[in-house]
Amino acid sequence: MPFEVIVGAWVATGLTLFILTFLYQDNPLFKLAEHLYVGVSVGYAIVKTYDTVAVRLIYDPMIEQGDWSLLIPLAIGALMLTRYVPKAAWMSRIAFAFVVGVGSGLAIPRVISSYILKQIEDTVRPLAFLATDGSMTFTYSLLNPASNLNAVVLLVGVVSVLFYFFFSVEHTGPGKAVARTGIIFLMIAFGAAFGYTVMARMSLLIGRLTDLIEYAQPQYGRATWWLLVITVATLIMFHARRKGTEPPQ
Amino acid sequence: MSFAERMLHIDRRIIFLVIGLCTLIPLLYPVGLAIKISPEVKSVYDYIESLPDGSVFLLSLDFDPASKPELYPQAVALLHHAFKKNLRVIGMTLWLPGTGMASEVISRVAREEGKVSGKDYVFLGWSPGASSVIITMGQDLYKAFPTDYNNQPTAELPVLKGVQSLRDVNYVVSLAAGSTGIETWYVFGKDKYKFELGGGCTGVIAPGLYPLLRSGQINGLIGGLRGAAEYEVLIGKKGTAVAGMDAQSATHFAIILLVILCNVFYFLIRTSGKTAGQN
Amino acid sequence: MTLLRRQLPLLITFVTGILFAAQYYIPHPASELMLTSVSKWLQIIAGFALILGVTSLFHIHAVKIRRKEPGWGYSFVLYAGMLGTIVIGLWHGGKETTDGVTTAFGWIYTFMMVPLQGTMFAILAFFIASAAYRSFRARSREAAVLLIAAVIVMMGRVPLGEHLIPISGDITQWILNVLNASVRRAILIGISLGAVALSLKIIFGVERAYLGGGKE
Numbered sequence: 227m228p229f230e231v232i233v234g235a236w237v238a239t240g241l242t243l244f245i246l247t248f249l250y251q252d253n254p255l256f257k258l259a260e261h262l263y264v265g266v267s268v269g270y271a272i273v274k275t276y277d278t279v280a281v282r283l284i285y286d287p288m289i290e291q292g293d294w295s296l297l298i299p300l301a302i303g304a305l306m307l308t309r310y311v312p313k314a315a316w317m318s319r320i321a322f323a324f325v326v327g328v329g330s331g332l333a334i335p336r337v338i339s340s341y342i343l344k345q346i347e348d349t350v351r352p353l354a355f356l357a358t359d360g361s362m363t364f365t366y367s368l369l370n371p372a373s374n375l376n377a378v379v380l381l382v383g384v385v386s387v388l389f390y391f392f393f394s395v396e397h398t399g400p401g402k403a404v405a406r407t408g409i410i411f412l413m414i415a416f417g418a419a420f421g422y423t424v425m426a427r428m429s430l431l432i433g434r435l436t437d438l439i440e441y442a443q444p445q446y447g448r449a450t451w452w453l454l455v456i457t458v459a460t461l462i463m464f465h466a467r468r469k470g471t472e473p474p475q
Numbered sequence: 476m477s478f479a480e481r482m483l484h485i486d487r488r489i490i491f492l493v494i495g496l497c498t499l500i501p502l503l504y505p506v507g508l509a510i511k512i513s514p515e516v517k518s519v520y521d522y523i524e525s526l527p528d529g530s531v532f533l534l535s536l537d538f539d540p541a542s543k544p545e546l547y548p549q550a551v552a553l554l555h556h557a558f559k560k561n562l563r564v565i566g567m568t569l570w571l572p573g574t575g576m577a578s579e580v581i582s583r584v585a586r587e588e589g590k591v592s593g594k595d596y597v598f599l600g601w602s603p604g605a606s607s608v609i610i611t612m613g614q615d616l617y618k619a620f621p622t623d624y625n626n627q628p629t630a631e632l633p634v635l636k637g638v639q640s641l642r643d644v645n646y647v648v649s650l651a652a653g654s655t656g657i658e659t660w661y662v663f664g665k666d667k668y669k670f671e672l673g674g675g676c677t678g679v680i681a682p683g684l685y686p687l688l689r690s691g692q693i694n695g696l697i698g699g700l701r702g703a704a705e706y707e708v709l710i711g712k713k714g715t716a717v718a719g720m721d722a723q724s725a726t727h728f729a730i731i732l733l734v735i736l737c738n739v740f741y742f743l744i745r746t747s748g749k750t751a752g753q754n
Numbered sequence: 755m756t757l758l759r760r761q762l763p764l765l766i767t768f769v770t771g772i773l774f775a776a777q778y779y780i781p782h783p784a785s786e787l788m789l790t791s792v793s794k795w796l797q798i799i800a801g802f803a804l805i806l807g808v809t810s811l812f813h814i815h816a817v818k819i820r821r822k823e824p825g826w827g828y829s830f831v832l833y834a835g836m837l838g839t840i841v842i843g844l845w846h847g848g849k850e851t852t853d854g855v856t857t858a859f860g861w862i863y864t865f866m867m868v869p870l871q872g873t874m875f876a877i878l879a880f881f882i883a884s885a886a887y888r889s890f891r892a893r894s895r896e897a898a899v900l901l902i903a904a905v906i907v908m909m910g911r912v913p914l915g916e917h918l919i920p921i922s923g924d925i926t927q928w929i930l931n932v933l934n935a936s937v938r939r940a941i942l943i944g945i946s947l948g949a950v951a952l953s954l955k956i957i958f959g960v961e962r963a964y965l966g967g968g969k970e
Contacts, residue, residue, distance in 0.1 A: 230856075234865030241866065245873040249491045249880055261828040263870035265835025267572065270867055272792075272808055272840055273859070274571050277848030278602060279801030281623060291621075299795035302800030310809070316759045319965045323763035325799055326964050328792060330953035331774030332606070332663070337953075339661045340692070341946035345939050348690035371689060371931035380689075381934025384943075389800060391944055413896045415937035417903025418929050419682045422699070424882055425911055426545060426678030428726040429700035431498050431879035432719040433544020434872055439502060448915055487884040494883045508913035511923055540868040541875040571804075574869070575850040575863040582854070603804060607796035614790035619797070667778075685930055686939035701911055724914030726879070731905050733887040738901070741891045 227445045235446040235452065242434060243457045253464055255457065346405075348385050352377035383411045477747065479740040490733065497729045501721035510720060516705040518695030519673045522646060523556055530645040531638055531671075532562040535660065536580070538652035539572035542677050546650045546701035549675040550580050553648060556710045558588035563634050564596035565644070567620075569608065569655050574601045578624055592625070594631045600624035605655045606663040613641040613668040641668040650675040650697075651658035655683060661692055672679055675702065766960045771957030838862075903929060 244259035284300060287293040302321045309318035352374065366375035389401070390408030397405040442450035476484070484727045526532070534553060540544045557564050566581040568574055581598050590596055599620040611619035616638060617630050629635055637643060647670050651659045657674040665672045671694055676684060678699035687693045696704055700723060703716035774792070777785050818829045843859045846852070850860030892898040909915030910926025955961040 227869040230861060234861055238865045238869040242869050242873045245870070245877065249877060250488065257825070257828050258831055259870060260874075261832040262835045262866070263874060264834040266839050266862060266867050266870065268808055269836040269839025269843065270863060271571055271804065272836075273843030273848050274574060274601065275603070275801055275804045275808070276844070276920065278600070279798060279804075281848075282626075283602070283798050287621060288714075295791065296795075296798065299798040302795070303799045306799065306802050306806060309806065319759070320766060321799070322965060323766040325796065325803075326956060327767035327770030328796060329606075330767075330956050331771040331777070332610070332793075334771075334775045334950055334953050335778035336666055337946050337950055338663045340666045341942050342950075344690055344906060345686055345693060345943055348686075349939065368932075371928075373937075376928075376932045379932050380936040380939075383933060384940045387937050387940035388944060391940075409896055410899060411933060411937050413899040414903040415682065415934045417900040417905075417906045418926075418934045420680040420900070420904040421907030421911065422682050424727065424730055424886070424908055425701065425723065425878075427879040428498070428723055428730075429545045429678065429719065429880045430541070430872070430876040431494070431726075432502065432700065432722045432942050433547075433715075434869075434876040435502055435722075436544075436715060436719065437869070437872075439499075439608050461938055469640055483888070487888075490884045490887055491880045494880055498879075508917050511916055513927065540871040543868065544876075571865070575860060576868065578850060579864070582851070602797055604793075604797040604800035607793045607800060608791040610963050611790060611797065614786060614793065618790060618794055629879055677930050682930065682934050683938050683942075685935040686942055689931065689935045689939075720913050724882075724912040727908045727912045728914065730883055730886055733883060733903065734905065737887050738891060739893055743919055 232446055232449075234418060235441045236449045239438060239441045239449040240453045242438060243453050247461060250461065253461060255460060302336075349381055353381060382407065387411055477577065477744070479743040479747075482511065483737065483740050483744070493729055494726060497725040498722045500724045502718070504716060505721045507717075508721065508724065510701075510704050510708050510717065512705050512709060515696040515704075516702050517709070519675075519676045519697055520552075520556070520695075520706060520709045522671065522673065522694055523560060523562070525646055526560060527561055528561045530562050531565065531643060532557045533567070533641075533644045533647045534567040534581075535567050535569060535647065535649040535656075536573055536577040537649055537656035538677070539570050540576060542652035543576060544719075545677045545700050545703065546675060547576065547580060548700065548714055549650055549697050549706065550577075551584055551676070551714060552703060552706040552710055552712065552716070553650075554581060554584040555588065555712055556706075558585065558590050558595070559694075559710075561595075562645075564578070564590075565599065565635070565638075567599040568601045569605045569659065570652070571601050573602075574624075577601075577689070593623075593627060594634055597629065597632055597634050598624045605659050609641075609660060609663040613664055616640050625719075641670055643689060644670045646671050646673065648673045648675060651680065652677050653680065656680075657687070657693060661687065665692070673697075763965055764962070768957055768959060771953075775957075 241259050241262070244255040245263075247253055248256040284296060288296050302324055305317050305321040306325075307318070308314040352372070364375070365373040367373045368375065370376070386404050386408035388408075389395075390397075390405045390412065395401060438450050440446070441446055511583070523532070534550065534557070536546070536550055554564065564581070564585075566577060568577040578598055578600070581596060582592070585592065585596050592598070600623065602619060608619055610685055616635070620629050623629050623632065641647070641664060647660060647664065649657045649672070651657045651674065657676060664670070672692070673695045674684060674687075674693045675697035676699070678701075681696065681698035681702075684693065684696055688696050697703065700716050700719055704720050707713050707717050774789075776815050777789055793891060816833075839862055841858075841886075846857040846859045848859070849857060850863055851857060856864070890901065892901050906922055907926050907929060909919065910922040911922075917924040952961065956964065
């Protein structure tokens with residue numbers, strides 16, 4: 227095992243354990259790791275942005291390949307940075323106006339096509355076939371999401387939830403029944419979302435503990451064991467010092 | 476305080492310990508229960524299986540280190556499958572913090588499968604703008620990425636021969652940890668440039684992608700660590716995802732038990748409060 | 755002067771918005787060329803926006819150190835981490851590997867950034883368990899429905915749950931593919947209608963909050 231990998235394993239394990247100490251109590255080890263996290267993340271972002279934007283997107287095409295049209299986005303980007311100069315901050319509005327204008331213009335037809343038209347089409351199409359097909363077959367397997375019964379359930383769900391969120395109309399009479407159906411559908415969907423969120427969070431923990439178990443192996447110098455001892459000892463020391471500085475009762 | 480009230484106000488560090496043990500013990504002593512394959516994961520597998528040799532497969536690793544445990548195993552499994560099928564692999568990412576990870580996973584799996592950079596695969600790297608990157612790639616791939624991650628001019632790479640834009644890509648799979656991922660690839664990519672799109676995602680955003688799955692806008696969805704485990708079983712290469720499934724089972728049951736207990740204690744307090752009120 | 759400061763940005767938003775909304779429906783080569791160029795420009799401008807975001811963070815912690823506010827030692831750690839990463843990163847030209855060999859920058863990424871970010875989010879697992887225990891109570895019928903759906907899905911998505919109660923897997927699939935899909939579809943349609951409405955308001959100058967910066 228290369229030396230820098232062993233050192234890396236020790237550093238990674240140490241930082242992981244420092245952050246896990248937060249579960250016991252907020253303490254200097256956690257704060258150290260937390261601030262290091264922000265510092266390293268921002269540093270990484272700065273390096274990658276410089277390399278990708280300044281070198282690969284601007285410098286190389288402009289200077290090495292002579293694509294001078296890129297002076298325009300360079301100028302617009304520079305205008306954006308005037309936001310920090312109070313007297314010239316109004317110039318940044320032009321840059322923002324351009325970006326937001328283009329962004330909105332690009333988004334409108336694409337969002338309408340993808341999320342509104344296509345989604346409504348898929349809700350209604352299975353039922354349209356049912357009506358015009360002429361045949362009397364009605365598939366009602368709940369296990370097959372594309373069955374006719376499920377298409378009806380889907381339609382009921384979509385309409386009732388859309389109606390529930392339509393607050394301009396009072397939810398009384400038959401409207402109340404539709405809104406209540408919508409709420410039941412919503413609650414089931416939120417329950418499913420909670421279940422999946424639990425699954426996701428547990429997976430993240432499983433991933434980190436898998437790494438800690440890997441770094442407890444002899445080829446990494448049993449990093450996890452040693453650092454666990456050091457971390458617990460440090461926490462006890464902090465605890466004792468804090469108790470020592472408390473006024474006697 | 477009654478027993479139920481004391482139990483409801485228990486020190487949360489005890490719950491932390493329970494969760495920690497439920498995760499650690501199955502990882503150290505796995506059982507290896509069978510994993511059922513879901514149709515949405517099988518769709519992605521079947522589509523890649525159906526692609527002929529030399530087809531262009533674009534894998535966009537749109538996640539950061541925070542989602543590594545869920546999406547990294549998906550990336551490994553998909554790349555093994557794609558390389559085994561001799562597809563031409565284009566790797567990239569829309570998430571800046573994930574660039575190093577994306578570069579590492581592609582080169583590592585390629586090395587294991589005996590594939591060569593520039594000839595069998597290319598890693599384009601990251602570019603700012605997400606939706607703008609996709610549109611530019613859809614118009615002209617070489618304008619979006621004039622060089623690859625190793626500063627090689629993309630126009631000269633054998634792996635990109637015949638690929639002018641996203642219209643020439645046979646299958647795009649986005650492994651997403653947020654809305655900048657599958658949804659962006661669809662709205663700004665597939666909607667206009669008409670390539671086939673599949674998805675892999677974290678458990679947090681998976682339920683929100685089912686409308687796209689149902690309408691066929693994405694042809695398959697690999698959800699979370701469970702999805703990665705299913706894919707590993709399908710390609711016959713069990714890895715970290717399958718290994719984590721026992722711990723997943725244990726923690727889920729721990730949470731279910733905690734929720735049931737919480738409601739039992741709550742119910743006990745409510746009924747004792749009612750009887751006390753009646754007396 | 756007001757013309758330049760107020761009307762010009764609004765005019766730019768209007769013209770660019772209409773132009774690029776219309777571009778979607780015009781397949782002419784000139785229109786496609788315009789789209790290619792401008793989307794390339796947006797990539798570069800997005801890079802500048804990143805610089806903007808990162809600078810403010812720099813500034814906040816610099817102030818903290820200068821004023822020696824409580825906890826300024828940690829801001830020093832932050833700065834050391836940031837500057838160290840930047841210097842090493844630029845030294846290696848922003849590359850994590852050169853010819854298959856990991857650079858010092860790659861080492862920082864693999865053994866510091868990945869574990870730090872990974873663990874910060876992994877501890878959420880503990881908090882979700884604690885929160886579920888303390889507050890996930892069936893206070894009403896609707897909450898009970900939510901609870902039952904959550905328990906079914908949690909059981910149906912793990913091998914142990916499918917092993918003990920095989921039907922939980924099938925019910926979970928039905929919940930996800932039909933019930934959940936219908937709700938998410940309705941939410942997606944609703945949010946998209948709102949987003950389109952907001953975009954139109956921005957283009958027509960009704961919504962101006964995005965401009966910010968500077969006096970009128």
